[in-house]
Structure formats: C-alpha cells, structure tokens
Amino acid sequence: GNSVTQMEGPVTLSEEAFLTINCTYTATGYPSLFWYVQYPGEGLQLLLKATKADDKGSNKGFEATYRKETTSFHLEKGSVQVSDSAVYFCALLSQAGTALIFGKGTTLSVSS
C-alpha cells in the first residue's frame, strides 16, 4: 500500500544552518507530494507541493523536488530561522485516492 517515511526527529539547528528533512514514499502510479507545517499552537498549513516528477515546490525559502527515481521528496532550506521551529509533515495523495497519507512528522527546533 501507499506509505510515507520521514526522518526521525527532533532536529535541532542553530539559526542560519542548512536544513534537510528526508522523505521517501511508496505508491503506485504518480502521486502528488506535499509538505505541511504545524507551528506551535496552530493548525496544519500547506508549505509546498509537487504534482509530477521533477517538479520543484518552493515557498518561504523552503524547497523540495519530486524525485521519482529515488521516490523521494526531501525538504531543504538554506538558512533556517528561529521562526521556522515547527513540526513538518510529508504527505502524498495517490492518483486514485482522496485521502492524504502522512509521515509521522519531524520536529524542528532552531535556536538563536
């Protein structure tokens, strides 16, 4: 079946450090891929998405590229800020399905 695997957290970084959160997926066909973020005390927000192979999603300095050959959608940011501290969720939507399938989430903590 379809599944998403994220790197275990928490991830602790200093401000301005480079961030990578790994995400790999298992799915039939060509799913759409998403990163959602949950800031403390808030709900889930869509951070970025990609709907086909080699697409790059980007928003707020974050990027992720849909890699079909490695079934990956790793999240990257060149220079993190304290305000980026949050829980990040990788998710997929299969071609045939309607339900998002989420990874377990990765907690990022950025200190100044």
Added chain:
Amino acid sequence: EAGVTQFPSHSVIEKGQTVTLRCDPISGHDNLYWYRRVMGKEIKFLLHFVKESKQDESGMPNNRFLAERTGGTYSTLKVQPAELEDSGVYFCASSPLGVTQYFGPGTRLTVL
C-alpha cells in the same frame, strides 16, 4: 477569504460521554475531510464528503463515530460513547477540486 474553522478548539470529557466536533470548510469547497492524530502517531484519514455525500469512510475506526454534512456546508463528527483511545487531535480539511487540501486548526480531544 476565511479559512477552515473548527469548534471547539479543546474538549475534555469523561469516558462514556458524547462529544460533537464541528467543521466549517472554506466557502465553496465541495470536498470536506476529517483526519485524526493520536499522540505520537501519524495523521490518519477518517472520511471524505463531496457536498453532503460520504465518498469514502474507510478510515472511520468503528461505529462509535458518526459524521454528517447536512446541506453540504458544515460538518459534524460525533463520538458516542467516547473511549480513552479516542483522545487526539481531530483535523478537518476542505478542497475545491480534491487535490490541495486546506486544514483547520484542529480540535484537541481528551477523554479521561
């Protein structure tokens, strides 16, 4: 444009009691979804409405959970009777076309 809203934000009830959660989707979004995150686990799909019809309720855990969407606008999710394992955060999401889903802030349910 108002986002997805959920009420209440928190609910604390005793085992055996009934709780009703409400979700108001973004205006004009025909697709409405319920998800749940139990402590430390993935966010899991519960069910999907298109307008007032249940399209997919494969994620509903058991018959103690009842979801409705009368008139195709807001939706309610009732848990009756609540059990300890029902504790978690219940998210609602809506979508105009079924690809990108926009989430509400969630309702944190605690069953004592």
